Amino acid sequence: MTGSVQRRVKRLGLIVNPVAGMGGRVGLKGTDGPEVLAQASELGAKPEAPGRAIEALVRLARLSDKVLVFSYPGEMGEDEARSAGLEPVVIGSIVPGRTTGADTERAAREMAALGVDLLLFAGGDGTARNVCAAWGAGVPVVGIPAGVKIHSAVYATGPRSAGDLAALFLEGKVSRTREAEVMDIDEAAFREGRVSGRLFGYLTVPVQAGMNQALKAASRGGEERALDGIAAEIVDRMKDGGLYLVGPGTTTRAVFQRLGLAKTLLGVDAVQSGRLVASDANERALLTLLAGGTSGRIVVTPIGGQGFVFGRGNQQLSPGVIHKVGREGIIVVATAGKMASLGGNPLLVDTGDSRLDDELGGYVRVLTGYRRELVYRVASSTSSPVEPARTRRRGGVE
């Protein structure tokens, strides 16, 4: 706003996973691994990612004078950039037609070293995971959704919105960012009809201010205040001296920030009387803590865009742990905006124990702020299957 002098031309990194999305149309639920990819090609699958990447990049073409684009060669970005009227600086090397996740990781590492201001990548959950593994925290990314599995919140709702969001960020019109979940699901299990998701990490994404749905669902400032409120309420409740098992996520991290403790973002930590008693605890450690007879509570937040309370990214909170704590001991926390993004669909549980899942169904009170609760439906994920198509529209950046 003060018209600060631009340091230099903005740098944009571009990575396209050319095979992302190929399994979807032919019903293969993903393309992780060369065998599946070969199978997809045999079934007549066509690459989806290049077209979707071009759709996003066209929205950036007007910035061609102001932005320096770095891409990987050929189908991994160069071709798409040129099709969209951009002139990329090409780095690295690939074997055309034989690219893998290792190429994505290498590309991300090299672009990080080049000091790009933003990384734009096209792919699915596997691609996001590769980027996450190679990317240092902090520099923002925007995902162009092109994969079969889009559970990660790093993706925009569509290619065009991904392009627009990237443009706004590079122009300095959007400067706010947040940490978004990188989720992945075990594809082999998914193909067999089991969904076993895990929270892989977090990437920083720009947040489009006042112009899109996620934000209008609740303004960013409002979300931050709501997080403070949730944290204050939980810290108040913790004064009962009980043992609190706190699940992964940025929502639950706010509780730890208020306590002045460090939270394992991807793990379950235990707190009692203001002290950290276990960090990144596994199921056995949690059961040991609960064995002492102290009253236990579980604090969880829905992970991923589908609203899973248990079974995605927090499997340490196993059926055994949940049984010990009991239904009354479970505290679900989420901001009102996050709940609205579920589109009215119920919260889901998939503990691995279908009887327990049924017991947890019904209505739950979700803590949404200081002395604010929502009464919300919970369903067992086995009784209400989650369709990938429905997932895609949620949980994105936009």
Next chain:
Amino acid sequence: MKPRRKDGYHAVAWQEPIILEMGTPGERGVLLPPAGEGITRVVGDVLESIPADIRRRNPPRLPELSQPQVLRHYLRLSQMSLGADLNLDISQGTCTMKYSPKVNERLVSMPELTELHPYQDVDTVQGVLEVMYRFESILKAVSGMDRFTFQPGGGAQGIYTNACIIRAYHESRGQANQRTEIITTIFSHPADAACPATAGFKVITLYPDGRGYPDLDALKAAVSERTAGLMITNPEDTGVFNPRIREFVDLVHAAGGLCAYDQANANGILGVTRAREAGFDMCHFNLHKTFSSPHGSSGPASGAVGVINELARFLPVPTLEFDGDKHYLDYDRPETIGKVRGFHGNVPAVVRAYAWVMSLGAKGLRLVADTSVLNNNYMAMKMAAIPGVAIAYPEARARLDQIRYSWEPLKRKTGVGTEDVRRRMVDFGLQSYFESHHPWVVPEPFTLEPDETYSKDDIDEYVEVMRHISDEAHSSPEIVLGAPHQSTISRIDESALDDPKRWAMTWRAHLRKRSGTEPMRVTLPSISEPGR
């Protein structure tokens, strides 16, 4: 008549500066004459009694302008805004922007009203007290409640008053510490959550069922011995009327709570159904919505609160009483919640509402409801035929006087969303519409309310603009995405809305945040000195 879109419209663009950027040091609108020697001698220094440590060292940096400059400035600003008397105000769904008869403005401008003072002896204000007493009788008949207060200065204050009465009721029964929870629904007005929170309650919000109706099973899961009350609207923001409202009320009563009916907007149910028959203990009406008193850009407004006899002892003081001979004010009410505002409320709002009801009569009020529901359903039929428009919760049947729509199908197909359409519609001389309260449970939302004021032609014209914008979104979306093109200002950068570091509630804060430093202090001539 074929609906005519205002294609050639262009808003006035005066490029008017902020008033704090205008004027010349020393310039004055009024030059006050000196008090005169005799008066000065008797009164002395009027500032002397003000302690030195709370006196300003420098006079406030007020703009210094002549009267014609001030007049021009505000007339220009008024030309650059769209009000209810300038455009089809169908856009402000949930606000009930109806025509406010101008004759009623004449009434409230009469010196017989404007020259009154609330401290006057009641013997000298029997007339206006009678108007208020009669209007209370009208609202009692409309709602079935037993007593009313006009003290709250708006709808949210009315809801706050009800929350305070709920608290006082449980205190009187020794249950204030136990009954700490107020239940509301996500599609009730957000004040039904915010006001009880302000009054110290914990707030439990219910989500609708899959069809868009308030979820009775969710209520069953929410009520307990901690329930203090239920505070909800019906119809809700979506325009959906809850047909099981009596069951909701009974369930909360059975749990020991009270039920407050937010009837800020009662336009669709006047003379059709009442708070009493649904079992409510209290309600409130916004006289500036349903009862035609103008909104007046946030006032003066009135949130008239009604309660059943059992709760009348908690009403704010003074209450307005009549002994068969004389109207008087009663302050001697030991269980009152006190005052929520000074004096007796915004009397002009009451006078306008009284005049409006008296001009319509009971049958006229019913006709208001019927016409507004008919208008809304006619408009819904036409809106639903526009490509890209969806009605939220199509399975929910009874829609009363407003509807929450969604442009989500348009957004998915063309990339043009509700914010874009909102910016484009002002190019046709229409005020940008109200989208939704937060959070946006309905994606890409907008909410329209064509109340009884609007003719078929008005509604057709409005719908025609929406259809035209949908056509543009499909054929040349850049027109919509770049809008507005014909307005007072072009598209503004909204990113500051999201960045507290750039928010400025005052001019001084704006200058500080823009430049990064506190503005230079300038010593101005004291305002007590006439201009030199």
